Amino acid sequence: MSVIDINSIEPKKIPGIVHRTLVGAWTDFHDLSIWMQFIDPxxxxxxxxxxxxxxxxxxxxxxxxIVxxxxxxxxxNSVLLFKPNEIHKIINSGSEQMHVVGSLTAAPVKVETDQGAPLPLPWDEY
Known part of the structure; x- marks a missing residue:
């Protein structure tokens, strides 16, 4: 059993997105990954x-x-559901910062571009 203070997890950034991996390979989980992001308008x-x-x-x-x-x-208060290998992206088309929490059924998660090339992300090091 572990308790983790979210604020103790170093945020990773790409332009307009702040990401924290809350649960994943770095917590010795191999079938579950949970992350949170703040996405700017x-x-x-x-x-x-x-x-x-x-x-x-x-x-x-x-x-x-777009899926x-x-x-x-x-x-x-929406839930977005993605099946394996569905090409998707999330766009903040609103006027306020978006706050999302995601869960995936693998850790670590290997992410690919829509063309099938590996997509390295700054939070891969978690």
């Missing part, structure tokens, strides 16, 4: 895919999600 995740399921809970903000070329709108 007008910013988006890169289009990507991974060979595991993902659920993203939208705690604040609103946006658009396999189809656009979906969402707001706070």
């Amino acid at each position: 007008g910013q988006e995740t890169p289009a990507h895919r991974h060979d595991c399921e993902e659920a993203v809970v939208v705690l604040a903000g609103s946006g658009t999600c 396999e070329g189809t656009e979906y709108s969402f707001g706070p």
